[in-house]
Amino acid sequence: MTWTFTNDTGTFLAAAGASLAARPVEHTVALTVTERLRRAGPRHYGGGDPVLGWWRGAHGAVAGILVRTPPRPALLSAVPPEAVGPLADALGAGPELDAVNADRDTAALLAARLPGYRTEQEQRLYRLGSLRPPSPAPEGRARRATRGDRALLVEWVQGFADATGQARSSALWLVDEGTERGSLTLWESGGAPVALAGRSRMSAGTVRVTLVYTPPELRGRRYAAAVTAEASRAALEAGAAEVLLFADLANPMSNGVYRRIGYEPVADRLVLRRRA
Numbered sequence: 001m002t003w004t005f006t007n008d009t010g011t012f013l014a015a016a017g018a019s020l021a022a023r024p025v026e027h028t029v030a031l032t033v034t035e036r037l038r039r040a041g042p043r044h045y046g047g048g049d050p051v052l053g054w055w056r057g058a059h060g061a062v063a064g065i066l067v068r069t070p071p072r073p074a075l076l077s078a079v080p081p082e083a084v085g086p087l088a089d090a091l092g093a094g095p096e097l098d099a100v101n102a103d104r105d106t107a108a109l110l111a112a113r114l115p116g117y118r119t120e121q122e123q124r125l126y127r128l129g130s131l132r133p134p135s136p137a138p139e140g141r142a143r144r145a146t147r148g149d150r151a152l153l154v155e156w157v158q159g160f161a162d163a164t165g166q167a168r169s170s171a172l173w174l175v176d177e178g179t180e181r182g183s184l185t186l187w188e189s190g191g192a193p194v195a196l197a198g199r200s201r202m203s204a205g206t207v208r209v210t211l212v213y214t215p216p217e218l219r220g221r222r223y224a225a226a227v228t229a230e231a232s233r234a235a236l237e238a239g240a241a242e243v244l245l246f247a248d249l250a251n252p253m254s255n256g257v258y259r260r261i262g263y264e265p266v267a268d269r270l271v272l273r274r275r276a
Helices: 009-022 028-040 081-091 104-113 147-164 170-181 223-236 252-260
Strands: 002-008 051-055 063-069 072-075 099-103 117-126 140-145 185-189 191-198 206-213 241-247 263-274
Touching: 002 009, 002 147, 009 028, 009 051, 009 063, 009 099, 009 223, 028 072, 028 099, 028 206, 051 081, 063 081, 072 081, 072 223, 081 104, 099 104, 099 117, 104 263, 140 223, 147 170, 147 185, 147 191, 147 206, 185 223, 191 223, 206 223, 223 241, 223 252, 241 252, 241 263, 252 263
Parallel strands: 072 099, 206 241
Antiparallel strands: 002 051, 051 063, 063 072, 099 263, 117 241, 117 263, 140 185, 185 191, 191 206
């Protein structure tokens, strides 16, 4: 039983790709992040080479995943309890575990092993049950974003990054790539865009709604619910077996919106950061 680490996405996917695809809901972020690394290059996220790791259990099968794309927290996915100690021993003295995104149980085990972490964020993973668009719907209609919307899209993706504590560095790529494959949905009211939702590339039959943004001055009018429902419907029409999204548990309004339109809780995750 051991951890193996690499900076090479191809090596990682050759070893762990089948394990990721076998449990796509649990591994949703690892799937989308490694797919983006494969398409856009190892330094796509702007903070140096990735650290990619996998744990092989007693029977030799891959049973735990680590994906770190600096400067983002290390993502731990499906890590069994017996692998947490060896992971802490292997990476605990370096920058790879300065911040961690893990399910609640794994986060608790890691924090006990490496004191000094604090909870920075609590997230909840949702999966779509029966889609229920808001009724009555807000005034307006959905449409696919185009290249002509680029300046506004970049501004809103950067606004989403600021609101969620993410880096702005991927905004241009997200807008250009999302526009090219038609995965950015706008809600228009009065002839002008009022809300945005984006969705990931399909992977192992799953699609994740990756960003939902309404400018502050336009919030509270059910635009976010409408555009999220439309992006979710588009994912289903494209053949997704599962449609997923994450919500910050510190934002009860967004969690309420997602549940009202048909999303159901799956699991909670914590982002932990080591105190300086």
